Amino acid sequence: xxxxxxxxxxxxxxxxxxxxxxxxxxxxxxxxxxxxxxxxxxxxxxxxxxxxxxxxxxxxxxxxxxxxxxxxxxxxxxxxxxxxxxxxxxxxxxxxxxxxxxxxxxxxxxxxxxxxxxxxxxxxxxxxxxxxxxxxxxxxxxxxxxxxxxxxxxxxxxxxxxxxxxxxxxxxxxxxxxxxxxxxxxxxxxxxxxxxxxxxxxxxxxxxxxxxxxxxxxxxxxxxxxxxxxxxxxxxxxxxxxxxxxxxxxxxxxxxxxxxxxxxxxxxxxxxxxxxxxxxxxxxxxxxxxxxxxxxxxxxxxxxxxxxxxxxxxxxxxxxxxxxxxxxxxxxxxxxxxxxxxxxxxxxxxxxxxxxxxxxxxxxxxxxxxxxxxxxxxxxxx
Amino acid sequence: xxxxxxxxxxxxxxxxxxxxxxxxxxxxxxxxxxxxxxxxxxxxxxxxxxxxxxxxxxxxxxxxxxxxxxxxxxxxxxxxxxxxxxxxxxxxxxxxxxxxxxxxxxxxxxxxxxxxxxxxxxxxxxxxxxxxxxxxxxxxxxxxxxxxxxxxxxxxxxxxxxxxxxxxxxxxxxxxxxxxxxxxxxxxxxxxxxxxxxxxxxxxxxxxxxxxxxxxxxxxxxxxxxxxxxxxxxxxxxxxxxxxxxxxxxxxxxxxxxxxxxxxxxxxxxxxxxxxxxxxxxxxxxxxxxxxxxxxxxxxxxxxxxxxxxxxxxxxxxxxxxxxxxxxxxxxxxxxxxxxxxxxxxxxxxxxxxxxxxxxxxxxxxxxxxxxxxxxxxxxxxxxxxxxxxxxxxxxxxxxxxxxxxxxxxxxxxxxxxxxxxxxxxxxxxxxxxxxxxxxxxxxxxxxxxxxxxxxxxxxxxxxxxxxxxxxxxxxxxxxxxxxxxxxxxxxxxxxxxxxxxxxxxxxxxxxxxxxxxxxxxxxxxxxxxxxxxxxxxxxxxxxxxxxxxxxxxxxxxxxxxxxxxxxxxxxxxxxxxxxxxxxxxxxxxxxxxxxxxxxxxxxxxxxxxxxx
Numbered sequence: 001x002x003x004x005x006x007x008x009x010x011x012x013x014x015x016x017x018x019x020x021x022x023x024x025x026x027x028x029x030x031x032x033x034x035x036x037x038x039x040x041x042x043x044x045x046x047x048x049x050x051x052x053x054x055x056x057x058x059x060x061x062x063x064x065x066x067x068x069x070x071x072x073x074x075x076x077x078x079x080x081x082x083x084x085x086x087x088x089x090x091x092x093x094x095x096x097x098x099x100x101x102x103x104x105x106x107x108x109x110x111x112x113x114x115x116x117x118x119x120x121x122x123x124x125x126x127x128x129x130x131x132x133x134x135x136x137x138x139x140x141x142x143x144x145x146x147x148x149x150x151x152x153x154x155x156x157x158x159x160x161x162x163x164x165x166x167x168x169x170x171x172x173x174x175x176x177x178x179x180x181x182x183x184x185x186x187x188x189x190x191x192x193x194x195x196x197x198x199x200x201x202x203x204x205x206x207x208x209x210x211x212x213x214x215x216x217x218x219x220x221x222x223x224x225x226x227x228x229x230x231x232x233x234x235x236x237x238x239x240x241x242x243x244x245x246x247x248x249x250x251x252x253x254x255x256x257x258x259x260x261x262x263x264x265x266x267x268x269x270x271x272x273x274x275x276x277x278x279x280x281x282x283x284x285x286x287x288x289x290x291x292x293x294x295x296x297x298x299x300x301x302x303x304x305x306x307x308x309x310x311x312x313x314x315x316x317x318x319x320x321x322x323x324x325x326x327x328x329x330x331x332x333x334x335x336x337x338x339x340x341x342x343x344x345x346x347x348x349x350x351x352x353x354x355x356x357x358x359x360x361x362x363x364x365x366x367x368x369x370x371x372x373x374x375x376x377x378x379x380x381x382x
Numbered sequence: 383x384x385x386x387x388x389x390x391x392x393x394x395x396x397x398x399x400x401x402x403x404x405x406x407x408x409x410x411x412x413x414x415x416x417x418x419x420x421x422x423x424x425x426x427x428x429x430x431x432x433x434x435x436x437x438x439x440x441x442x443x444x445x446x447x448x449x450x451x452x453x454x455x456x457x458x459x460x461x462x463x464x465x466x467x468x469x470x471x472x473x474x475x476x477x478x479x480x481x482x483x484x485x486x487x488x489x490x491x492x493x494x495x496x497x498x499x500x501x502x503x504x505x506x507x508x509x510x511x512x513x514x515x516x517x518x519x520x521x522x523x524x525x526x527x528x529x530x531x532x533x534x535x536x537x538x539x540x541x542x543x544x545x546x547x548x549x550x551x552x553x554x555x556x557x558x559x560x561x562x563x564x565x566x567x568x569x570x571x572x573x574x575x576x577x578x579x580x581x582x583x584x585x586x587x588x589x590x591x592x593x594x595x596x597x598x599x600x601x602x603x604x605x606x607x608x609x610x611x612x613x614x615x616x617x618x619x620x621x622x623x624x625x626x627x628x629x630x631x632x633x634x635x636x637x638x639x640x641x642x643x644x645x646x647x648x649x650x651x652x653x654x655x656x657x658x659x660x661x662x663x664x665x666x667x668x669x670x671x672x673x674x675x676x677x678x679x680x681x682x683x684x685x686x687x688x689x690x691x692x693x694x695x696x697x698x699x700x701x702x703x704x705x706x707x708x709x710x711x712x713x714x715x716x717x718x719x720x721x722x723x724x725x726x727x728x729x730x731x732x733x734x735x736x737x738x739x740x741x742x743x744x745x746x747x748x749x750x751x752x753x754x755x756x757x758x759x760x761x762x763x764x765x766x767x768x769x770x771x772x773x774x775x776x777x778x779x780x781x782x783x784x785x786x787x788x789x790x791x792x793x794x795x796x797x798x799x800x801x802x803x804x805x806x807x808x809x810x811x812x813x814x815x816x817x818x819x820x821x822x823x824x825x826x827x828x829x830x831x832x833x834x835x836x837x838x839x840x841x842x843x844x845x846x847x848x849x850x851x852x853x854x855x856x857x858x859x860x861x862x863x864x865x866x867x868x869x870x871x872x873x874x875x876x877x878x879x880x881x882x883x884x885x886x887x888x889x890x891x892x893x894x895x896x897x898x899x900x901x902x903x904x905x906x907x908x909x910x911x912x913x914x915x916x917x918x919x920x921x922x923x924x925x926x927x928x929x930x931x932x933x934x935x936x937x938x939x940x941x942x943x944x945x946x947x948x949x950x951x952x953x954x955x956x957x958x959x960x961x962x963x964x965x966x967x968x969x970x971x972x973x974x975x976x977x978x979x980x981x982x983x984x985x986x987x988x989x990x991x992x993x994x995x
Contacts (some may be wrong), residue, residue, distance in 0.1 A: 032680075033697075033698050034642075040925065072677065072680050074697060074698065075642075076635060077502045077631055077633075077638050077644075077675075078431055078630070078631060078638075080626070081431075081630065081631055081632070082427055082428070082431055085423075085427050085560075086424055086427065089423050089424065100551045101551065101635075102635050102638065104639070105552040105633040106552075106554075106631055106633040107553045107635070108633075109555075109558060109632040109633055110632070111552065111556075125551065125552075127551055127552065128552070130479070130480075131554055131555075132555075138530055167541045167542060167549060167550055168541060168550055168637075169550050170549075170550050170551040170552070170635075173549065173550055174551075212543070213957060271550075285457075290821065343393075
């Protein structure tokens with residue numbers, strides 16, 4: 001009986017939400033639970049905030065109101081496939097997919113038939129756009145982040161690097177490998193590599209290996225995230241090794257900065273930095289005023305930038321036809337974003353965007369170090 | 383209405399099994415029909431995923447349900463299936479760019495999904511046989527841990543084998559299967575296979591081992607072989623289910639088949655009822671309906687004028703609640719311990735009239751004897767059995783008595799290989815039983831019952847005896863006839879379709895002997911068959927044993943504490959005390975033996991009794 005009632009309710013809700021013809025319908029896959037929730041949650045919040053702002057001004061480019069269909073994927077790829085199909089059934093003309101390569105590629109294979117543009121919230125694996133010309137990244141890709149970080153490391157005079165990576169995810173494996181490639185291209189040397197498993201509680205064996213290396217590295221690079229990075233850095237510093245550590249944008253969180261002395265001086269990449277008076281700082285103020293929540297990572301603003309990317313692509317296309325929007329998106333050059341500007345033209349649709357390098361200060365704050373685009377000459381191939 | 387005749391039981395059982403298969407298939411078909419006709423395209427898509435889940439969970443149940451071992455390792459088979467099928471079916475051009483380093487022998491096939499399936503199933507079978515050779519030797523928690531180990535190993539290999547799997551990166555370009563008909567047919571075929579296997583000889587053997595490994599072993603069932611067959615079939619099916627899952631996703635990575643998926647499928651199986659195919663089907667349906675109903679409420683909606691807010695995560699909460707409720711209210715799952723559908727005793731089947739003729743009494747056994755020679759067994763320095771020798775010839779009942787702890791049951795355990803003897807032999811002709819594997823003793827026509835009842839609690843009384851007859855090597859038709867004969871011999875007609883665990887005590891005792899006799903042994907070792915029976919039941923049992931011993935000329939070793947019962951039946955009695963044989967002879971001679979009196983009432987009292995005389 002309960003099931004019947006729930007099914008009736010579902011049916012009623014489906015009927016009640018039938019599309020209005022003039023709306024531009026955007027389907028959003030948003031994992032509200034599971035491993036993608038920490039990224040999809042903020043990204044969706046930022047996206048919805050800016051779509052609301054756009055709608056308040058009459059819609060995209062002031063003329064096309066947006067209607068969102070948002071569905072939870074629970075970070076489950078099978079559910080993701082199901083919801084993408086449902087959203088297309090419900091008239092979605094653009095799909096914003098979860099912040100990882102697996103669900104984005106799975107979604108992109110479904111949207112390929114109608115060339116419905118598909119953009120990941122924050123997936124950074126460069127491979128994800130290889131599925132077709134309708135698939136787009138939004139965040140600076142791993143290879144761009146790695147190339148900028150490698151350039152900075154070489155400028156600082158680091159000669160030898162030890163890579164700590166995990167084959168358990170494309171991000172934790174790809175980031176350090178891209179770094180090693182770019183670092184070598186700039187004349188540095190990879191002197192050793194260690195592998196760890198995600199959620200590995202003890203890093204003492206890796207630390208001992210680094211300690212005992214024939215050629216001690218002057219730099220350690222890892223794309224490890226929580227809780228692996230805290231466990232690693234504690235083991236490293238606990239063993240008395242004060243080697244410089246650099247990492248990916250996943251270290252740009254309040255919890256990492258709150259680890260205390262062990263992370264002082266750690267350098268990491270980031271998608272953006274809210275300089276005083278910048279559009280990013282203004283976004284933070286507006287978002288906080290409207291929602292009461294302070295955006296404490298870049299996924300919020302990147303979610304907002306996706307709304308602006310869609311708006312500019314539709315403007316360039318002069319229509320909402322999916323194939324035309326895909327083509328127009330791929331041709332955008334120096335599009336205006338809040339986190340940073342973006343260029344799809346000439347790329348394989350992972351946008352060229354500025355990468356920020358930041359340092360964690362002794363007081364646990366994020367210090368701006370530099371902002372630059374990756375040098376195409378040393379950009380590792382996906 | 384009168385109870386149906388026992389002799390119609392085989393036909394009724396066959397009909398019931400057929401109806402149970404139809405019930406599982408019908409539940410699935412009706413559900414798919416409701417989804418498709420009630421909810422259109424969305425319903426059809428839910429049905430596609432549900433059918434693949436049915437295939438996967440039914441595969442899982444073939445092993446878990448029939449062996450009682452929860453497996454977390456089936457994600458490993460699904461991984462193998464998805465990647466292999468993906469590689470075999472991927473368009474050649476796409477394969478060159480997505481998998482540039484793919485070994486030549488794997489590249490360039492571009493088969494259709496249907497064509498790839500036999501190869502996928504064979505690969506799954508090979509992996510299952512290889513891994514099963516180790517895992518099938520284990521039971522309980524250690525087997526579960528081993529399956530988890532398999533999952534971790536295959537996951538790690540999939541992550542490392544980057545040339546073949548793209549490592550932890552997304553494996554894409556797999557042709558998508560979105561046709562409901564294909565996955566529905568697959569799910570129906572899987573249900574059919576699982577049902578046929580469950581009621582087959584090997585399915586019954588696996589369930590017997592699940593319920594009592596030692597009892598199954600003495601019937602001649604090799605536990606590891608029974609489990610290996612369940613594992614292999616289950617593994618091959620799960621590999622095909624994994625391939626289907628891969629084809630509905632189109633893109634995946636090793637993480638797609640790891641713990642999250644495995645836990646979800648185990649939950650579906652447990653929610654529905656792990657012991658039955660119908661349970662697996664109902665579990666998948668229940669979880670699918672619950673998740674999809676709640677999912678549509680998550681985004682916020684208006685129901686009957688009430689506006690519900692956006693609450694994400696409801697599906698996870700609802701799933702957790704469902705598991706809690708099921709564990710609390712129905713620990714055996716929604717369907718329970720039985721298969722979905724009517725049993726052989728159902729009213730619906732009472733009109734089934736076709737009878738099977740019970741088997742004729744077996745040909746009387748010829749002259750032979752079981753000879754124990756110098757059998758000994760120490761447990762941590764305690765001599766449980768110490769150099770005991772005696773004979774159990776056919777054609778008579780030999781009593782074995784002694785006070786508690788005398789070593790009687792240990793002696794039987796030595797002769798039937800439940801324990802390894804430290805020294806001594808137990809021979810049938812030239813064959814020394816102590817060198818045989820435990821399940822090989824019955825091949826020498828030595829059967830036994832246990833001191834503590836060891837029935838297959840999840841099987842009916844009829845199936846308990848049927849398993850023994852099948853294990854003796856009879857054809858199915860002959861096994862049914864033998865089962866009818868033995869159940870009638872022990873007056874178990876009325877309770878044939880009851881589960882063993884629900885039988886009254888006396889019936890259970892008789893059933894255990896009937897089960898042993900279904901194997902047509904030459905020597906039957908009965909360990910306290912009358913324990914716990916009232917005098918009338920004991921007399922009745924004595925009559926039956928006398929008749930059977932006389933008609934079949936079998937040799938019975940009768941252990942019991944009821945000396946009146948033993949004296950009545952036994953032509954010769956062996957007496958044990960503190961692990962040693964202290965007397966042997968006719969009942970009269972043994973009764974008068976001072977060592978026997980000492981064993982039972984103590985040395986001091988014996989002296990006083992002697993003095994008073």
